[in-house]
Amino acid sequence: MEANLKRLLYLALVATTAFLIKDGLDNTQGYWLIWAALIFSFITTGDTFKRRITMIVITGAITAFTAFIAGTFHSILPLLAIYFFILTFASVFVSQTYPQYFFQAFIVIIFAILSSGIPTTLAENGERFVLIMSGSMIAAFFQILFYPYFIRNELRTHLILTLQQLKKLNNEIFACLIDPAYSDNVYLYERRIHAQKIRFMRAIDRLRKIDKLAELKLSLEERETYQQRLIRLDLLYDNMLDYSQLRRRVTDYTTFSVCSQELTDILQEINTSIDGAIARVANQKFYSNTTMLHEKINRLENNYHQVLQVAAREPLVFLLFIDSLNAFKDSMDALNTVPLPLPTSFS
Amino acid sequence: MRVMAQYMKTFAFRRAFSVGFTVFIACIINYYFSFSKEAWVILTAWLVSQTTRGTPVRQAVLILITLLIAILISSWMLVHIKRWDVIYIISIIPLILSGYIAYLNKPQENKNVFYAILFSFMLIFALLSPTKTPTFMQDRGIDVMMGALIAIIAKWVVFPIHLDKEFSAGVIPILRSFILYSQALTKNLLFFNFKSAIMLEKVQVEVALQDQQAMYPEWVYEVGFNRGLRSGFRFFLVSLERTSEIFFSINFIVSRNIDPLLLNDMYADLTLSMQKNEELLTTLIEYFEHNKLIDTQSDFTSDMKALEKTLNRVVPGNLELLDISPSNLLMTALVRDIRDLRALLLQLVMSLDTSRRNS
Numbered sequence A: 001m002e003a004n005l006k007r008l009l010y011l012a013l014v015a016t017t018a019f020l021i022k023d024g025l026d027n028t029q030g031y032w033l034i035w036a037a038l039i040f041s042f043i044t045t046g047d048t049f050k051r052r053i054t055m056i057v058i059t060g061a062i063t064a065f066t067a068f069i070a071g072t073f074h075s076i077l078p079l080l081a082i083y084f085f086i087l088t089f090a091s092v093f094v095s096q097t098y099p100q101y102f103f104q105a106f107i108v109i110i111f112a113i114l115s116s117g118i119p120t121t122l123a124e125n126g127e128r129f130v131l132i133m134s135g136s137m138i139a140a141f142f143q144i145l146f147y148p149y150f151i152r153n154e155l156r157t158h159l160i161l162t163l164q165q166l167k168k169l170n171n172e173i174f175a176c177l178i179d180p181a182y183s184d185n186v187y188l189y190e191r192r193i194h195a196q197k198i199r200f201m202r203a204i205d206r207l208r209k210i211d212k213l214a215e216l217k218l219s220l221e222e223r224e225t226y227q228q229r230l231i232r233l234d235l236l237y238d239n240m241l242d243y244s245q246l247r248r249r250v251t252d253y254t255t256f257s258v259c260s261q262e263l264t265d266i267l268q269e270i271n272t273s274i275d276g277a278i279a280r281v282a283n284q285k286f287y288s289n290t291t292m293l294h295e296k297i298n299r300l301e302n303n304y305h306q307v308l309q310v311a312a313r314e315p316l317v318f319l320l321f322i323d324s325l326n327a328f329k330d331s332m333d334a335l336n337t338v339p340l341p342l343p344t345s346f347s
Numbered sequence B: 001m002r003v004m005a006q007y008m009k010t011f012a013f014r015r016a017f018s019v020g021f022t023v024f025i026a027c028i029i030n031y032y033f034s035f036s037k038e039a040w041v042i043l044t045a046w047l048v049s050q051t052t053r054g055t056p057v058r059q060a061v062l063i064l065i066t067l068l069i070a071i072l073i074s075s076w077m078l079v080h081i082k083r084w085d086v087i088y089i090i091s092i093i094p095l096i097l098s099g100y101i102a103y104l105n106k107p108q109e110n111k112n113v114f115y116a117i118l119f120s121f122m123l124i125f126a127l128l129s130p131t132k133t134p135t136f137m138q139d140r141g142i143d144v145m146m147g148a149l150i151a152i153i154a155k156w157v158v159f160p161i162h163l164d165k166e167f168s169a170g171v172i173p174i175l176r177s178f179i180l181y182s183q184a185l186t187k188n189l190l191f192f193n194f195k196s197a198i199m200l201e202k203v204q205v206e207v208a209l210q211d212q213q214a215m216y217p218e219w220v221y222e223v224g225f226n227r228g229l230r231s232g233f234r235f236f237l238v239s240l241e242r243t244s245e246i247f248f249s250i251n252f253i254v255s256r257n258i259d260p261l262l263l264n265d266m267y268a269d270l271t272l273s274m275q276k277n278e279e280l281l282t283t284l285i286e287y288f289e290h291n292k293l294i295d296t297q298s299d300f301t302s303d304m305k306a307l308e309k310t311l312n313r314v315v316p317g318n319l320e321l322l323d324i325s326p327s328n329l330l331m332t333a334l335v336r337d338i339r340d341l342r343a344l345l346l347q348l349v350m351s352l353d354t355s356r357r358n359s
Helices: A003-025 A031-040 A049-073 A077-097 A099-117 A122-146 A150-178 A180-184 A186-217 A220-243 A253-281 A291-311 A315-337 B002-008 B011-033 B040-048 B056-080 B084-104 B111-128 B136-157 B163-187 B197-208 B227-255 B260-290 B302-314 B319-323 B326-350
Strands: none
Touching: A003 A031, A003 A122, A003 B084, A031 A049, A031 A099, A031 A122, A031 B111, A049 A077, A049 A099, A049 A122, A077 A099, A077 B011, A099 A122, A099 B011, A099 B040, A150 A180, A150 A186, A150 A220, A150 A253, A180 A186, A180 A253, A186 A220, A186 B197, A186 B227, A220 A315, A220 B227, A253 A291, A253 A315, A291 A315, A315 B319, A315 B326, B002 B011, B011 B040, B011 B136, B040 B056, B040 B136, B056 B084, B056 B111, B056 B136, B084 B111, B163 B197, B163 B227, B163 B260, B197 B227, B227 B326, B260 B302, B260 B326, B302 B326, B319 B326
């Protein structure tokens, strides 16, 4: 099942189950179960199935314990204030030092604060502890939806995500070359490129981590194909940044108007070829190749020989640009020859 | 003691202490002055203290508005919708939607997703928390505003942020990673190996450029950032981004296996130019670390002239001949990147405050 749909189904199942159990329990504190189940369902840290379950359960245990303490201290102000200072200090420090655990630290504090604001007896406080743990168990239980082919699905999802980010980066780069407004709004366009580069780097970083974990379960041949895939993606990114240098090297932006149609066509064909790579990873039967991209680059090259060599102040920068585009086309072809992963990896 | 003092200067420690102290004060205020008798003062103070360095007041106001809207809507629902199953269904929908959107677009990248999630959670909390006063809507609203005020004041008073120091702390790791990456590239010019030290250093550059994993001052780009510092800081960051692009471009060119004979001819000049670039990066680090601009006697033009002279000697300058020789074109591209890098770094060094010159 599509990973995104699985995620939607998971959230719906957790929410429905939590509400149904709360109604069945008929407990005045049942809302703790609902809060816990819903908030823990947002945890996505953990690149293997076991790690994710462990993360949810451990966070649930810590949350239940800290909420119990806060509930116990709620009427003893000095203890409560000092407790919150220490707890907040620790959670903020952890989330600053290990940003991947920001959300877990967030959950711990929020439940402790809520617990301190809803006074109760010690027995009911104990019930609260059990309800929070139960909520985390509901969130952990339905993770079973993701169990089949966990790593393979994570790899595939993040591979597709990485390629999508690469495509968006390409759009931002070509916007600088095609939009006449670039020269008057350099900061705005550069900001967009920066934001997109960050998204790509995050995506490929996550892919590297999952790939490293997957290595433990794969054969030597499969490991090499994943490694190849990562190297190719990395080089595609570097390639893109290489041809993006044109935007800074051309001093007279009106030069781009001479070849704007060719640039627009190349943009579309690069996006089509990336879509083709995505379709291939998603196991679709039909996907586009780089033939049209090759044709459009040749058209730009013809324009270069006939017009740009004379019209441009520095024709050499266009020559370097065309060479980089050709290299990109070859890299896309190489990426498409890397064998696809086999459905042999379980969680 | 020195180690402790160093530790206490780190951003993580200062922020943790500041937020902890804010919650401590909010806890006391909530105990004595809360209108709703719940924990909204503490909750708001903690949430509002989670703002980034760039525009804390603006973000505080946005969080405050989000909480007030959640309280308003939840109060309306509690008064007008009597059936709890309907309330459950209505409250689940924004949560599921925001959770799904968060899965697709990480909240750290898109602040609107963060506010959507915050709203969804606060709505559920406000709906399901037992109310203690008949005028709970107004009381919760007042408590939320008190909590926000506590957090905003605490941000100015407890370990207030010094933007220049935070900026330096964010920029130095990037500059250091550039130097190491440059050294790895230079060392591996003659033999490019994907699995070598180059890849490790490249990943470190990528890490340094991300605010999630390092101290990259992303907050400089926030809408409403200090107008006086904005243009200078942004110019520097944009220039650093361009520097990283050139380094990655060099990485790409080198990975395409330039003719080894060509590389051999140019190796000495290439290495010298890369080292000069590293010197400029070191100058920048010294400035940000010790607030001093080192007056260097190094010449940053003659090595580039020598490099281009060697290039003209080994590679034809004619565009038609370059077009038909991939290796010559690659070498030309490499030298062009190094030249662009030099221009960029010189521009950065020249933009520094020269009144802090130190011989």
